[in-house]
Amino acid sequence: xxxxxxxxxxxxxxDNSFLDFISWSIEETFRITTALLPNxxxxxxxxxxxxxxxxxxxxxxxxLSDKKFDNTLRLLAITESDLYSPxxxxxxxxxxxxxxxxxxxxxxxxxxxxxxxxxxxxxLSRFHKVVIHEIAHTFGLIHCIDKNCIMYPSSxxxxxxxxxxxxxxSCNQKLxxxx
Amino acid sequence: MDHxxxxxxxxxxxxxxxxxxxxxxxVSYKLCTNQYQCSICDYDRAMSNRVLKExxxxxxxxxxxxxxxxxxxxxxxxxxxxxxxxxxRYMLMGExxxxxxxxxxxxxxxxxxxxxxxxxxxxxxxxxxxxEKVAGVYMHEELQxxxxxxxxxxxxxxxxxxGIDDFARRIIGKIDGIELSAxxxxxxxxxxxLTIHHEYGDLELFSPIKGxxxxxxxxxxxxxxxxxxxxxxxxxLMTIDPISVTKSNKNLxxxxxAKAWMIEETNLLSKTLYSDLGVTLAEGATISxxxxxxxxxxxxxxxxxxxxxxR
Ligand SMILES: [Zn+2]
Ligand SMILES: [Zn+2]
Numbered sequence: 228x229x230x231x232x233x234x235x236x237x238x239x240x241x242d243n244s245f246l247d248f249i250s251w252s253i254e255e256t257f258r259i260t261t262a263l264l265p266n267x268x269x270x271x272x273x274x275x276x277x278x279x280x281x282x283x284x285x286x287x288x289x290x291l292s293d294k295k296f297d298n299t300l301r302l303l304a305i306t307e308s309d310l311y312s313p314x315x316x317x318x319x320x321x322x323x324x325x326x327x328x329x330x331x332x333x334x335x336x337x338x339x340x341x342x343x344x345x346x347x348x349x350x351l352s353r354f355h356k357v358v359i360h361e362i363a364h365t366f367g368l369i370h371c372i373d374k375n376c377i378m379y380p381s382s383x384x385x386x387x388x389x390x391x392x393x394x395x396x397s398c399n400q401k402l403x404x405x406x
Numbered sequence: 407m408d409h410x411x412x413x414x415x416x417x418x419x420x421x422x423x424x425x426x427x428x429x430x431x432x433v434s435y436k437l438c439t440n441q442y443q444c445s446i447c448d449y450d451r452a453m454s455n456r457v458l459k460e461x462x463x464x465x466x467x468x469x470x471x472x473x474x475x476x477x478x479x480x481x482x483x484x485x486x487x488x489x490x491x492x493x494x495r496y497m498l499m500g501e502x503x504x505x506x507x508x509x510x511x512x513x514x515x516x517x518x519x520x521x522x523x524x525x526x527x528x529x530x531x532x533x534x535x536x537x538e539k540v541a542g543v544y545m546h547e548e549l550q551x552x553x554x555x556x557x558x559x560x561x562x563x564x565x566x567x568x569g570i571d572d573f574a575r576r577i578i579g580k581i582d583g584i585e586l587s588a589x590x591x592x593x594x595x596x597x598x599x600l601t602i603h604h605e606y607g608d609l610e611l612f613s614p615i616k617g618x619x620x621x622x623x624x625x626x627x628x629x630x631x632x633x634x635x636x637x638x639x640x641x642x643l644m645t646i647d648p649i650s651v652t653k654s655n656k657n658l659x660x661x662x663x664a665k666a667w668m669i670e671e672t673n674l675l676s677k678t679l680y681s682d683l684g685v686t687l688a689e690g691a692t693i694s695x696x697x698x699x700x701x702x703x704x705x706x707x708x709x710x711x712x713x714x715x716x717r
Contacts, residue, residue, distance in 0.1 A: 319690030
């Protein structure tokens with residue numbers, strides 16, 4: 228039982244209410260206990276960000292995957308910083324397929340980022356979908372062609388809003404087999 | 407007269423249009439199934455061939471006059487038809503209010519037809535509002551995609567305009583130069599039509615359709631960056647006069663099928679680019695246009711081989 232924990236690491240300051248919300252989300256979806264680590268400062272460990280405080284998501288994943296974490300089945304890192312990768316110019320999140328680590332950025336998930344009035348419900352719904360999507364990658368699920376499925380590869384927040392927060396029957400089946 | 411009487415009895419269902427060959431009185435009953443795009447119509451092709459053959463027989467015959475009675479040399483007969491049976495195809499389509507065909511329905515040789523075609527190009531609305539991002543790749547609802555990441559679009563004149571898609575231009579990155587097949591070249595299905603010179607090696611891409619090269623985009627030859635900057639617009643490559651549309655059509659993807667295929671292509675891309683981290687998948691991502699600068703030559707060559715089927 229001890230290694231069946233999903234460890235959540237906030238990278239930099241993250242609002243506690245968001246962390247509580249996402250712990251509950253993960254436990255509800257995957258039926259796996261979560262553990263929350265204190266804030267982590269990565270700035271000394273990874274290459275400096277690009278202008279606009281954009282961090283290389285692959286470098287963060289690399290750092291986290293090399294590090295030992297006790298009792299950890301899966302590791303979810305959350306950051307407020309914007310992310311990019313050498314392969315993908317912008318991203319909301321990245322995860323190791325069948326691996327241990329997933330990373331999610333809150334930067335582009337808020338309405339304010341698009342010059343719209345703040346909306347906590349919309350923001351948390353996007354946060355939930357991106358986190359569950361990324362963790363599901365670590366359990367071996369790839370991108371799904373069903374626009375309604377949480378594993379659909381969203382190109383923008385409209386895609387995230389339009390898809391459901393559930394797995395389609397086919398993805399659900401794969402998830403059940405893995406677990 | 408018998409012939410005309412029979413024709414008069416045939417009922418044209420509402421919304422249907424008479425084939426030009428029926429309009430000209432060559433056949434007694436045939437509806438147009440191709441929106442008067444005669445140049446891509448198999449029936450028109452067959453009938454034109456028949457007329458040519460008949461003309462040839464007539465010309466080769468010593469006694470042309472006696473042959474004329476037996477052979478339906480319809481072009482000559484056409485001129486004697488009353489005006490209401492010689493309506494121009496643009497009048498039949500409702501695009502001009504009144505125009506009598508001066509050219510025996512040989513639209514390919516008609517200057518009025520050429521003018522109308524020029525006026526209508528391009529039919530396809532290339533504006534950005536019609537693009538949708540699928541797994542971070544711009545796609546267009548109206549375009550057909552071939553599995554080597556070329557696109558094609560049927561133009562009003564029955565020719566196909568072709569180019570490379572947004573996915574291809576992102577993984578290719580920077581182009582040093584290109585070569586296009588010459589006008590008049592007969593491209594087989596999967597015949598190579600484009601050579602791209604790239605710092606990691608030359609790429610040869612094949613045509614998504616069988617046919618004769620009808621025109622090439624001179625602007626793209628003068629300025630190869632157009633392919634990368636505007637793959638669906640100014641970066642089009644050539645137009646092709648199709649030889650066999652129906653045969654190659656089933657290999658072309660459109661709409662939801664094309665979108666599903668693109669998602670699978672991006673899944674495959676992530677798998678090909680595995681690193682120390684294994685395979686990683688990203689959400690909300692747009693494939694970087696600088697990807698070729700961030701991977702090794704070997705990886706890049708693997709990508710273009712897998713996705714663009716290059717030689
Ligand atoms: Zn699914
Ligand atoms: Zn994903």
